[in-house]
Every structure is written in C-alpha cells, then in structure tokens.
Amino acid sequence: MTLTTEEFVMKFGTKVQKAKFKRDGKLGSRTRESIIKTAEQEYIVEIVKLGRSNIYVCTKRVEKVMKKDGRVRSGREQVEHRIPMDIIVAVHLEYDMTKQASMSLGKWAVEFGLISELESDLLLSRHSSTLRQKHIDLAIENGLLEEDQTKLLDEFTLHCLEIYGQLVKTLEHMKKCGIILFYENWMGYGKDGKVNINPEIMKKIQKTRRDLMKKHDVVEFNLTAHRNAKKVKNFKLEWKQALAEVKDEFGNVLGIKYYWKEYAVILKATSKVVQRYLETYCAEELEAYVNNKDLFINQNEANYVLKRKANFMKKAEKRHKQKLKEYKEMKVGFATAEDEELIRYFYTQKELEDIITGYDLGVKRLHLQNLYMERMGQLFDLYKLKSIANNTL
Structure with missing residues (x-):
C-alpha cells in the first residue's frame, strides 16, 4: 500500500493530528513519528522521497504488534520495583x-504476591x-x-497503601497494550447483604463524603493518623448516618x-x-523468561521485594531529614x-516545642x-513474613 502524506495522516492519524494537518498543510517531525508508531502496529512503514514530497510504503504485518508508548513507561520508571511488578502480574495472568x-x-x-496477607490485614485495620x-x-x-510511637505504624500503613495505586497503573498499562480486560465495579454491604452500587449512586455517595470532609475540615491522612481527634470522630459519626440512608435508583x-471497589481482571491475550x-517493556528480562520460567518467576519475586524495600527506605530517609530540619528551625513565640511568663510556668521548653510541632513525641x-529509619x-521486614499472619492475628 502506497500513500501520500495526506492519505497517510487521514488513515492513521488521530482527530487532532488530522485537523492540524488540514490547518497547516504540512506534517511536523514529532507528529510524523507519532503517526508512524501507530501505523507500525499493523504495517512495516518505509518513507520514500519523491521529488519534494514523501511517499509512505506500508507493508501489512503477519501479526499485529503493540505500540510502544514511551510516556507510559517513563512516568513509572521512578518506582524501582515497577518492572518486576509488571513481570509478576503478566506471568501470573x-x-x-x-x-x-x-x-x-x-x-x-x-x-499477585505484591503484599503479604499480614500487610493486607494492616491496611484493613x-x-x-x-x-x-x-x-x-x-x-x-x-x-x-513503644506505646507512644503508634503513629509510626500509621506512617508505615500509608506506605503500604501506595502499592494499590502502583498496581492500578500496571493493570491500566496492560489494558492499553491489549493484554487484559480491566474494569471496576462498586460493591456495598447493606441491610440485605452484598449489593452492587449503581455508578450514578456511587457518584452521589462520594460527593456526600467530600462535602462532609470539607464540613468537618478533615483529609484522608487525618482519618488514619488522627482517628481520636474530635473532628475525625464527628465526621465518622455523620458519615455513618449518611451512608446508611443512601437509596438505590428505585428509591x-x-x-x-x-463499600468497596472491585476490579475485574481477565487475560485477553495469548501467551x-x-x-x-x-519484550517491549522489559527487554532485558526476556531471555531469562524464555529459558527458565520457574527460576525467572522466583528471581523476580525476590527482586521485587528488594527493590520495593529500597524505594520504601528512600522515602523514609526523605521523611527523616525533613522532620530533623523542622525541629532545628522551630521557634517558640x-x-x-x-503570656510567656504564664505559659513557661506550666511548660518546659521541650514541651512547648513538642506542642508546636503537633507531632507524636515518641x-x-x-x-x-x-x-x-531503622524502625521503619x-x-x-516484619510485614513481609507470610507465616506470621495466621498465627498472630
């Protein structure tokens, strides 16, 4: 198939790319590269110079290949354990x-083995x-x-929670590549047991929750880290009542x-x-995958844990340095x-500084x-011990 530049854009370009070409009458290099990537999913594309114009010779591929999207990958490269996570999920499916x-x-x-059952139990807590x-x-x-250091466990819980968002990005990436079918569904537990929640009803529920959070001046972090605060307790009481009064589409x-969100994940592609x-997104791992799949799976599971801990400790170090800086710069006014004479009669300098930070003293x-960092x-390490879950909790 031989196409002129205009025919090539009209066949493989997006609506925006087509409109831009019609407006400008020419094809920019970045737009050309993007359209070629799309065309190369089904065709081998060769650009032939013909006078001042280009001719695009497109030869049909035997089998369609996936479009390599650098933006999808580069946005997730910062997470050290992203590639072993992708591999674990793909092979498991x-x-x-x-x-x-x-x-x-x-x-x-x-x-998928991305968190232990003990970690899952912690997140439910x-x-x-x-x-x-x-x-x-x-x-x-x-x-x-120690008894006065429980907020450390709350901080650790929030770090564990990050895996959920990272898993969603992996599944969305696989869906975009045509590997899986992936969609969500809201479920609730009500007076008559388990129920499906209509998307429109769920939209209203989430709006009610946001409105109540704004009313009581709370954010998600407060709900985990400051659960005994008066404003959090007041929010939870009113939210519980509002949730119980939700009606379905029939009144x-x-x-x-x-309620909770369920995700359907179904393998769409062949092996x-x-x-x-x-090969496209984890090229350096492909040879090991082909040669010995069982060994490959075990190595990637171990690699995932090591890289996940490295990412975790890097964030813990950042938090540690940030808090030390805050303590050094803290001033009591x-x-x-x-006022100073009266307040200092009741509090030592250290107690005043601790009150101002608003941070757990332990x-x-x-x-x-x-x-x-040592405790984190x-x-x-404690929560990666799979054997401890059933015996302890």
Whole structure:
C-alpha cells in the first residue's frame, strides 16, 4: 500500500493530528513519528522521497504488534520495583493462576504476591480500631514500637497503601497494550447483604463524603493518623448516618454499612502476546523468561521485594531529614511578655516545642535518636513474613 502524506495522516492519524494537518498543510517531525508508531502496529512503514514530497510504503504485518508508548513507561520508571511488578502480574495472568476474575484491589495485590496477607490485614485495620490495636500489639511485642510511637505504624500503613495505586497503573498499562480486560465495579454491604452500587449512586455517595470532609475540615491522612481527634470522630459519626440512608435508583434505602471497589481482571491475550509485552517493556528480562520460567518467576519475586524495600527506605530517609530540619528551625513565640511568663510556668521548653510541632513525641524521639529509619526497615521486614499472619492475628 502506497500513500501520500495526506492519505497517510487521514488513515492513521488521530482527530487532532488530522485537523492540524488540514490547518497547516504540512506534517511536523514529532507528529510524523507519532503517526508512524501507530501505523507500525499493523504495517512495516518505509518513507520514500519523491521529488519534494514523501511517499509512505506500508507493508501489512503477519501479526499485529503493540505500540510502544514511551510516556507510559517513563512516568513509572521512578518506582524501582515497577518492572518486576509488571513481570509478576503478566506471568501470573499468563499461567491463569488467579482464583477469581473480580476482586478488591487488596485481594489482587495479595493474589499477585505484591503484599503479604499480614500487610493486607494492616491496611484493613484502617477501618477497624480493634484490628488496628492488634497490629499495634504485634509491633510492640516484637520490640519495634513503644506505646507512644503508634503513629509510626500509621506512617508505615500509608506506605503500604501506595502499592494499590502502583498496581492500578500496571493493570491500566496492560489494558492499553491489549493484554487484559480491566474494569471496576462498586460493591456495598447493606441491610440485605452484598449489593452492587449503581455508578450514578456511587457518584452521589462520594460527593456526600467530600462535602462532609470539607464540613468537618478533615483529609484522608487525618482519618488514619488522627482517628481520636474530635473532628475525625464527628465526621465518622455523620458519615455513618449518611451512608446508611443512601437509596438505590428505585428509591429503596440500602442501609449501607461499608463499600468497596472491585476490579475485574481477565487475560485477553495469548501467551505469545504476553511474551511480546515483556519484550517491549522489559527487554532485558526476556531471555531469562524464555529459558527458565520457574527460576525467572522466583528471581523476580525476590527482586521485587528488594527493590520495593529500597524505594520504601528512600522515602523514609526523605521523611527523616525533613522532620530533623523542622525541629532545628522551630521557634517558640509569644504575644506578650506576660503570656510567656504564664505559659513557661506550666511548660518546659521541650514541651512547648513538642506542642508546636503537633507531632507524636515518641516518634519525634526516634527521629532525634536517628532510630526512625531503622524502625521503619524493621516494620517492613516484619510485614513481609507470610507465616506470621495466621498465627498472630
């Protein structure tokens, strides 16, 4: 198939690219490269010079290949464990080892081995004070925390939660590459048991929640780290009542106690396409994948944990340095000399500084004694122990 520049743009270009070409009457180099990448999914493209114009000779491929999208990859390169995560998910789906087609993101993360069952249980404890206390007890019993350092566990929980977002990006990437079907569905547990929540109803529920958070001046971090604060308790009470009064599209009260998002993940491609996915985005790993799949899987699981911990500790170090800087720059000020005299009668300088930081005193002590990163690393190692989950909690 031989095409002029205009025919080439009209056949393979996007609406924006077509409109731009019609307006300008010419094809820029960046736009040309983008359209060629699209065309090369199904054709081998050769550009032939003909006078002052170009002719595009397109030869049909035997089998369609995936478009390599540098933007998708580069945006996720900063996460050290991204490539082993992609590999683990792709191979797991290829072997059809999944128990169900639709699960919550937490269950998918456990299914793929990206987090341990103990980590999953810790993330669930965000919604249960009883379960949270069990995890506090576990950390204290293992000598990692003291009673006044429980906020450290909250910080660790938020780090674990990041895996969910990273997994979503991996699945969205695989969907874009044509490897899987991937879509979401909202579920709730109400007075009559498990129910599907209509997307429009869910939209209203989320708006109600945002409005209540704004009313009570709380953000997501407050709900985990400051659960005993008065404004958090007031929000949760009103939110619980509002959730229970939600009606379905027919006007029936659902009596929802809690809700969650499930994700359907279904392998769409053949084993050969999964191999091309690895070749395109994890080229350096392909040879090992072809030669010994079992060894390859085990090595990538170990590699994932090592790189995930490296990423985790890098963020912990950044947090540690940030807090030390805040402590050094902290100043205690008073409106009048009388105020200072009165307040200093009740508080020492250290107590005043601790009040101003608004930060847990036990965790501050870990920062000042340079033990913060050590404790965070120990928490990471504790929660990767798969055998401890069923025996402890």
